[in-house]
Amino acid sequence: DTGVSQDPRHKITKRGQNVTFRCDPISEHNRLYWYRQTLGQGPEFLTYFQNEAQLEKSRLLSDRFSAERPKGSFSTLEIQRTEQGDSAMYLCASSRGGGVEYFGPGTRLTVT
């Protein structure tokens, strides 16, 4: 069990650029979640997958955001046409069924 990993750990991009983050969940965890955390706040749910199916999306996930989990293993989160308001920590978590969610270290995005 190597834990949830995320790549990159930090990303600085210019407004208007596209960015993509990757999450590798704990093996044998069938659920994968994406959260966003801004300064002074707790994580906010964005979306989750059960295997390769994206089953729920928050209203926070605008049309510029897309997430995939093509083979039910790793997942990617893409943000198109980034805005300064997208600057945040993006956290990935995984779980076995509806059990406890285990978080990765996060990807810190800074949009300049």
Place this chain on the structure above:
Amino acid sequence: DQQVKQNSPSLSVQEGRISILNCDYTNSMFDYFLWYKKYPAEGPTFLISISSIKDKNEDGRFTVFLNKSAKHLSLHIVPSQPGDSAVYFCAASANRRNDMRFGAGTRLTVKP
């Protein structure tokens, strides 16, 4: 919508004493509650959980108490240790739904 609230942004206690972190929620549908601990530059780490069918759950130095009528839960750490210094998040979900709601966190400092 702040359905989970941690009204104390920070708490400082002496090593060996009890730390009590509080959390209030507004959604009466919440039936599963968790506490996570977060160190800088790391993702949240699961600490302890409680189902609404219980009013207490204990794991070593950590005990979570749930008062459903008051919509309040608390985390007790006894005895507190300097390594417990971190940000603690309270989280809640309804029917094991996957859009867990987090509080804004309480920064605990345990002084030697």
